[in-house]
Amino acid sequence: MNKIIFFLAAICFAVSSCTKEKTDYEAEIDITVPEYIAFKEATRIHAADHDISIEALNGTFYKGYNEIRLKIIDRKTQKEVNATATTYLPILTEANGNILTCPHRYHLDYKTEGKYFSGYTVFTDKSNTTRNWELHITFTLDNQTYTAKQAVNVQEQTNKNLNATVFTGKDNEQYIIALVSPQKPQIGENELIAGIYRFNRPNNPASGDFPDPTQFSYTEVRDYTLKLDPRMPEPSMGNHSSPNNQDLTQRDDGLYHGVVNYTMTGNWTLNFILLNKQGDLLKGTEVPTDFTPGIEGVKSELYIDILF
Incomplete structure (x- = not known):
């Protein structure tokens, strides 16, 4: 009987602890991580008799993935x-x-329905006293080419659901995985969207006026697979996973789409294994399936931590 009472008390303590953590996480998200859906002007650049207006969500450039609209x-x-x-x-x-x-998208796409040029930037660092970002824009009008540049401020991304990671693959190439969506996950199954990019090492020295775009480019990797294993790594959570997750594969928009099932709010780790088009392992390790209450969970060598 005493063993049964002790077991029930332990369950009650675990449930109350999870409930407390859950409430704290929800309060943090509600206060500090709103969901931005409106595009606003983030910067305006002068180019002769024209202005270049660049819009981003919330009118702010953040470290990580930024969809942009240029007019x-x-x-x-x-x-x-x-x-x-x-x-x-x-x-x-x-x-x-x-x-x-x-x-980034170097050649911007024109969207006739919205009358703007569409692109993106995955800022790898925030602006500070030792790092300065500058945007270089060119466009052609009436057979005349215009150039312009503008220093911009890139802020820290406070929404951990939009984190990114930079790493070197087993092919000795530099990659970046950036989370795009969801901004604010819900308990249950969520569509998980990410961008995967590889740095293009220049084959030739720079030519022409600075900056030579052939020296500064990334490729959206094609037909890779990003295997997903989400876990709650906190000792109190035992590194448990969830059912019905789906690996990320590329769609026509160039981004990688999958499904992540969050069974509760809190700290989650998205453990990844990245495979190239041929199925070769580029980065990542399998995570042990053991339930380990009281012990911090093991993570893949390729992961992104999130919080909701």
Whole structure:
């Protein structure tokens, strides 16, 4: 009888602990991590008689994945103009003189229904006193090519559901995985969307005016597989997983889509294994399936922590 009472008391303690943690996590998310759905102007760049307006969610550039919308406006009429060959290149300059870029869409796509150029940027660092981001834009109008540049501020991403990771694969190439969605997960099955990018090492020295885009580019990797094993690594959670998860595969939008099932709020680790088109392992390790209450869970060598 005493053993039964002790067992029931332990269950009650575990349930109350989980409930307390769950409440705390929900309060943190509600206060600090809103879901942004509106595009607002993040910066405006002057180019001769035109303005280049770049919009992002919440009007802010964040470390990690940013969808952008670019419009070119005649400054006199304040009307959008029909430009062509619009390019977009983010450049990071570090205090030691290193000049880098990040995953981005260089040739922007024009969306006729919204009358804007569509692209993205995966900022790999936030702006600070030692790291400065600058956007370089070109466009053609009436057979004349315009160039412009603008320093921009990139803020820390406070929403851990939009975290990213940079790593070197077994092929000695640099990769970036950036979470795109959901911004604010729900308990249950969520569509998980991520971008996967590989740095293009320059084959030739720079030519022409700075910056030469051939020196600063990434590729959206094609037809890879990102195997998913979500776990709750906290000792109190025993590194348990959940059912009905689906690995991420690429769709027509270039992004990778899968399903993650969050059974409760709290700290989760998205354990990954990345396979290339041929099925070769590039990064990641299998996670033990043992339930380990009281012990912090083992993570894959490739993972992203989230919190909701």
